[in-house]
Amino acid sequence: MVNTAYVNDARQGAGLALRIDNLSHGFSLEGHRLPVLERVSLSIAPGEFVALLGPSGCGKSTLLRLVAGLETADRGALQADGVDIISPDPSRVVVFQDPTLYPWRRVWDNVALGLEAQGLLKTTGHKVDQALAKVGLSPFARAYPRQLSGGMAQRVALARALVNEPRLLILDEPLGKLDSLTRIAMQQELIDLWQRQGYTALLVTHDVEEALLLANRVIVFSDRPATIKAELTIDRGYPRHRDDPYLLQLRKQILGLLGLGESW
Structure with a gap:
């Protein structure tokens, strides 16, 4: 079983530290302000894998866009390695x-x-071959997107x-x-x-x-407007199993937090 620590000697320094401090954000909609995120604070350690869950449309993807630097927050601070x-x-x-591959x-x-x-392509083109090898697609380097399955297209995006x-x-x-x-x-x-690359990962999913x-x-x-209701640390190494009673109990707890306790 893999060590549950998310930073080890081989990967030390690969991931960045992310800090979100008292972040609020919203949009203008037909002349009115639509608040989306409200006073969100979160710290993520280098090499950690963090998943965000919440109701559809609550602002999870907006938070990712802010972290990516694609939008600027109304209030609060976002920092990568300070x-x-x-x-x-x-x-x-x-x-x-959506993989958003160019079909041509x-x-x-x-x-x-x-x-x-x-x-940088002329000097670092070998990195393309390395990336394709990492996702198991070296034999498909000359293929077009229309020749790929959905999973293969998503591996190209990775x-x-x-x-x-x-x-x-x-x-x-x-x-x-x-x-x-x-x-x-x-x-x-x-x-x-x-696990191989050691980057920090931030995932939005609707799948508990x-x-x-x-x-x-x-x-x-x-x-x-989204606020943080709970933070749960997953005290399990990898690989994990869907029928693990510990994970099943956490699933039940999270569904309750999402107002879906009766669905369990």
Whole structure:
């Protein structure tokens, strides 16, 4: 069984520390202010895997966009390794639910996009091959997206993120559109990649079981405007098993926090 510690000697320093302090954010909607996040504070250690759960539309994905630097918070502070987050950075990479691959570009060229945009492809093109190898897609480097299954397309999206050697991998329901068997396989792949690479991972999911199988810690949000209702540390190593009584009890507790206790 793998050590439950999320930072070990081989991976020390790979992940970044994330600090969210008294964060509030909202949007303007037809002339009215729509509050989305309300006084959210959260600290994530380097190399930790944290999952965010909450009602649909409560603001989880908005929080990820703020962490990625794609939006600026109304109030509060966000810091990566003690530095304010004010814009996107290659060290913080987002993987979305939709792989968003360019259909006219081959797999290799889709993965190379980040390096190409930074003007680094000529000198670091070997990283594309390495990223494809990490996700098991080296034989498909010359394929087009239309020739891939849904799970393979999502692995291309992961490779595209990994090629930038991120220190924070931001996962916005990356497995949400996959069939159940592919999703189970991809969950294990996410854990394997995280354990090998040592980056910090922040995952939004609506699947309570998925959060419990992947994360060191689960954060449960209220309805909008989202506040943190609970933080649960998962005291289990890897691999984890769906029928573990400890995880089943935590699932029941989380469903209760989400107002779905009667569904258990």
